[in-house]
Amino acid sequence: MADDGAMDETSKEVHQHIDELVAREHALRAAQVGKGLDPEEQRELKHIEAQLDQAWDLLRQRNALAEQHENPDAATERPVGEVEGYLN
Structure with a gap:
């Protein structure tokens, strides 16, 4: 984990996946x-x-763990129902 605030490789991969999903979402919405x-x-x-x-x-x-100087790899993907429930 870098102390300079640089994004670690796994976080970069997650962000790249987000970019791909957003591109497909935009295509469908268009x-x-x-x-x-x-x-x-x-x-x-x-x-x-x-x-x-x-x-x-x-x-x-991952970002929250890194900010607390903890291992961002301890982050886990949560079930859809749990993360969608945050908006309600």
């Missing part, structure tokens, strides 16, 4: 505007939204 989404695309969008919630939660956990 398609939704023109023609709407078929049921499969709607399921995919819901799945992407859930994956994004989990990925952002994991990244926040």
